[in-house]
Amino acid sequence: MSPITSNMFKTTTTLLCFVLAAVILMDLTSSTATDTPTPSTATETYILAKCSPAKFSPGSAYETNLNSLLSSLASSTVQSPYKNLTFPSGGVKPEPAVTVYGLFQCRGDLDQTSCSSCVSRAVALVGNTCPNAYCGFLQMENCQVRYENSSFSGVQDKTLMLNRCGQAMGFNDQDALTRIGDVIGSLGSGDGLYRTGGNGDVKGVAQCTGDLSTAQCQDCLTDAIGRLRSDCGMAQGGYVYLSKCYARFSVAGSHARQTPPYPNFGGEKDDKDDDGIGKILAIIIGFITFIILLVVFLTFLGRRCRNLQDEKWCSH
Numbered sequence: 001m002s003p004i005t006s007n008m009f010k011t012t013t014t015l016l017c018f019v020l021a022a023v024i025l026m027d028l029t030s031s032t033a034t035d036t037p038t039p040s041t042a043t044e045t046y047i048l049a050k051c052s053p054a055k056f057s058p059g060s061a062y063e064t065n066l067n068s069l070l071s072s073l074a075s076s077t078v079q080s081p082y083k084n085l086t087f088p089s090g091g092v093k094p095e096p097a098v099t100v101y102g103l104f105q106c107r108g109d110l111d112q113t114s115c116s117s118c119v120s121r122a123v124a125l126v127g128n129t130c131p132n133a134y135c136g137f138l139q140m141e142n143c144q145v146r147y148e149n150s151s152f153s154g155v156q157d158k159t160l161m162l163n164r165c166g167q168a169m170g171f172n173d174q175d176a177l178t179r180i181g182d183v184i185g186s187l188g189s190g191d192g193l194y195r196t197g198g199n200g201d202v203k204g205v206a207q208c209t210g211d212l213s214t215a216q217c218q219d220c221l222t223d224a225i226g227r228l229r230s231d232c233g234m235a236q237g238g239y240v241y242l243s244k245c246y247a248r249f250s251v252a253g254s255h256a257r258q259t260p261p262y263p264n265f266g267g268e269k270d271d272k273d274d275d276g277i278g279k280i281l282a283i284i285i286g287f288i289t290f291i292i293l294l295v296v297f298l299t300f301l302g303r304r305c306r307n308l309q310d311e312k313w314c315s316h
C-alpha cells in the first residue's frame, strides 16, 4: 500500500467509525422514546407514487388544465369505481402539450363514500408528490389516480411499478402453501376486471383499471399473477403493481401469529449491563450489514431509475 492510499484508508476508517458511533448513540437515545404507531385507516393506505422526470413550466396552459382535471376528479360524484377525464373537455380538439388525460380507479367493492374519500386523498398526494410533472401516478391501497399528457385509455402497459413479499412461510406448513397456491390461481382464472379469491385464512385481490378490455386485463393479470406466484408464493403475503393492473394476497390468523414478534423498541426497560458489549457488537455488525445492503440497494435503484426512462409508462 502506498503511503497516500494508506492515509486515505485510515481517514476513511476513522470517518466511518465516527459515523457509526454517532448513529449508535442516536439509536440508543431514540429507542428510549415511546413509539406510538400512527393509526392508518385501510382506505387511505399509501402504496406508491411515480412522477415523470419531465416538467411543465409553471403558469402554462398545461398547468391550468391539470389543476382543473385534478379538482374535477376529486369532486366527481362517484357513481362508478372508475372514471376517465380529459381537459380541456367538451369536444375541444386535443392539442399536444396542452391536453391532460386522467383517471381514478377505486377497488371494485368499495362503497361510494370511501371511494370519494380515497380519491380526494390520492389527488392531494399526487399534487404534492409530483409538482410540475407531466405525468403522475399514485396508488393507494383502495384507489389509484393518474394523469398524463397523452391518452393512455385502453393502452396496455405492464410496466412494473412495485412488488414486495412478506416474510417467508414455514416450509412445514404445506397446507397453507397449498391454500396460497389456490388463491393465486383463482385470481388468474377468474374473469372480469375485479377479482377476489379466498381459501381459509388466505385472501387475494386482483384488479385492472377500467379502461382495459377483458382480454387486455387477462393479459396484464397473467403477468402480475405470474410474478406474484414466482416471487411470493412461499411468503405470508405479497403484491405486484403493474401500470394497469395489480394482484395481491395476505395470510391472516394463526399463521400471522407464528411469525416472530417485532422487537419492542419503546418499551424495553429490562436492559442488563452484563450483555451490553454483546449488544453493541450486534448493533455494529447489524449496521455494517445495513450499509452494505444500502449500497447494493442504491446501485440497484439507480439502475432501475435509468431503466424506467426506457419503459412505456408516460412515454407512449
Ligand SMILES: *[C@@H]1O[C@H](CO)[C@@H](O)[C@H](O)[C@H]1NC(C)=O
Pocket (backbone or CB within 6 Å): 084, 085, 086, 101, 153, 154, 211
Ligand atoms: C374514456 O375512455 C374511453 C375509452 O376507454 C375513451 O373513448 C373516452 O374518450 C375517454 N373519455 C375521456 C373523457 O377521456
Ligand SMILES: *[C@@H]1O[C@H](CO)[C@@H](O)[C@H](O)[C@H]1NC(C)=O
Pocket (backbone or CB within 6 Å): 054, 055, 096, 097, 098, 134, 149, 150
Ligand atoms: C409529453 O411530455 C413529454 C415531456 O415533455 C414529451 O416528450 C411528449 O412529447 C409529450 N407528449 C405529448 C403528446 O405532448
